[in-house]
Amino acid sequence: MSDDKRPIDPWGSTLPADYETLMTEFGIEQMTNELVSAFPLTHRLLRRKVEFGHRDLWRIVESIKKNEAYAVMSGIKPTGDFHLGTMMTAEEIIFYQSLSDKSVAHYCIADLEALADNGIPLEESHEIAVGNVADLLALGLDARRAYVYKQSEEKVVQRLAFVFSTSVTFSTLEAIYGPKHIKYYFSALIQVGDIMLPQTEEHGGPKPVLVPVGIDQDPHIRLSRDIAKKFRLVPPSAVFHKLTRSLLGEEKMSKRNPMSMMTLSDNPKLAEKKIWSALTGGRGTVEEQRRLGGEPEKCVVFELMTNHFIEEDEELRKVYLECRTGARLCGDCKSQLADIVSKFLMKHQQKKEGLTDLARSMLEGRR
């Protein structure tokens, strides 16, 4: 690996400087309009190219067309409530699951990672996971075609990781992840196990698998594709979404800084406050903003509207143009978004409450 092609760090917290460069370097394909419209349904994340790139997404298009089995898979480290970043992945799983009755959604609760990395005991992460799965259900996951499991209980993944370890060299791991503590390589092999699980005999054998991820997780995708070839499995497909920035705009939204993130369990009033202090693309003064217009490209509030909270393209375009031309000030946007978000949270939290029992039985039922 040459110095100018530095590995992406799936465990880091910085935003990639330049998506384009990363895509070219690692051979990620751009999302095209043809591909967007090849699906039987549409989704704002696809239409707006928040899902900006992919690997072999056409495999899923083909499966849907031929009415053949495919899987969508992702997971979460159960260390806290769903935030907007984990919600985006959840929405993708739910969308791609909904496109065919031959689909299965796999969702891994990475409780061993929560234990090893964060010292969270399994009983504690179990309770957090119940909340996460209830969020997933409230967002629309079809429980009838979902396989939700905890790492600590899933023997098949452990078996896969063990077998895959025989086929990977240190130089491959170092080329993909950079030099790392062995725990990361260990964890990477287990994540490959998670990604391959839908293709095991226990789950009906080889099939296309779509993994919706941030581009920072691409190393796991590349390692999985590498290993798939060696074990005659279908190389997993991936769809890449832009990383969700923190409300203050500095880094990717993560549980490490609770004040700059929004969770689905936030009190709606608190959520409104967070929006009011979020980073915008506003100018120094009202006068300046009326004259020059705002900069929606830099604005976290506009990003939240685009990625999460405004469904109608026409409405979003209106916000964009009004901002650009100085007709709308940051207060207008914040007020509008605060209203949408607080209503969304109230409704979501109510739905979630009614689904907690189902979530618990999904997690505990297969023991």
Add this chain to the structure above:
Amino acid sequence: MSDDKRPIDPWGSTLPADYETLMTEFGIEQMTNELVSAFPLTHRLLRRKVEFGHRDLWRIVESIKKNEAYAVMSGIKPTGDFHLGTMMTAEEIIFYQSLSDKSVAHYCIADLEALADNGIPLEESHEIAVGNVADLLALGLDARRAYVYKQSEEKVVQRLAFVFSTSVTFSTLEAIYGPKHIKYYFSALIQVGDIMLPQTEEHGGPKPVLVPVGIDQDPHIRLSRDIAKKFRLVPPSAVFHKLTRSLLGEEKMSKRNPMSMMTLSDNPKLAEKKIWSALTGGRGTVEEQRRLGGEPEKCVVFELMTNHFIEEDEELRKVYLECRTGARLCGDCKSQLADIVSKFLMKHQQKKEGLTDLARSMLEGRR
């Protein structure tokens, strides 16, 4: 690590050139007469210093004296029948288990290693394992105080391996094992998980654990002791036995060369034949042997008598002296041993047959 302190290879097949040097280098303690007689019962392997070294064996002596819990643990890769080498470990487990009613014997069926290293499917290794466990029972294992498990089914070991991986650096692994493919480090962490399993909450918490092993497995013991300190567990104890040579005397007995090993499933007639072609310490001619005496130290037949088949020390001493003085020829020894072995195998195989159902239920019962 300096060049003169080369790591031992637990996956290799060569015999260590010099036990003494290894012991000094790695801080293994010598077996003393005091320690041998500190146990409430005696065993030929202890008395004859076939168990020539140990680490913290006194912990087990103490546990027995104080009537406190301890565990004995070992395991097998289920790739074939018990041979004399695996039988020796089994005998040690059974002996140390028998010394107290506070003991538990743990026995790991390393079916994931059989899958990853030897490509043996889990269903196939399961059947092999049923035979192995039946051998263990026929040799005298007390099933009431035994925990026998398959790697592929044991989630707690997987959890331990995952957690332990956070505390071990590559430089530690390289210092202990030498530079190796990542699968060996992966496997090493799982073996540490096996060794620590008896100390988990699920198994009653921290306690002394004795691992009877060949000195080639000492790297796993050292890594386990290193990790135990970091997780406030009792550093595992070990007792080291001499490696069982192949019948032809070149390398350690292993399943890789079936013609030079003896298994507990061998047809007694075949076993006799193998003994007749085993390496001895005999001289070039009868005349020479009568004049100079034989060399029992080099003789595999005498080793089999010492390690496995002659219980009475007085009888063994007689064989030794008669050989040394030229009063006894190799044919005499082979004839005597062939008779003992063929009777032993017949009796063992009969016992084993009656225990296969119990073995199967022990392996399948806890699913």
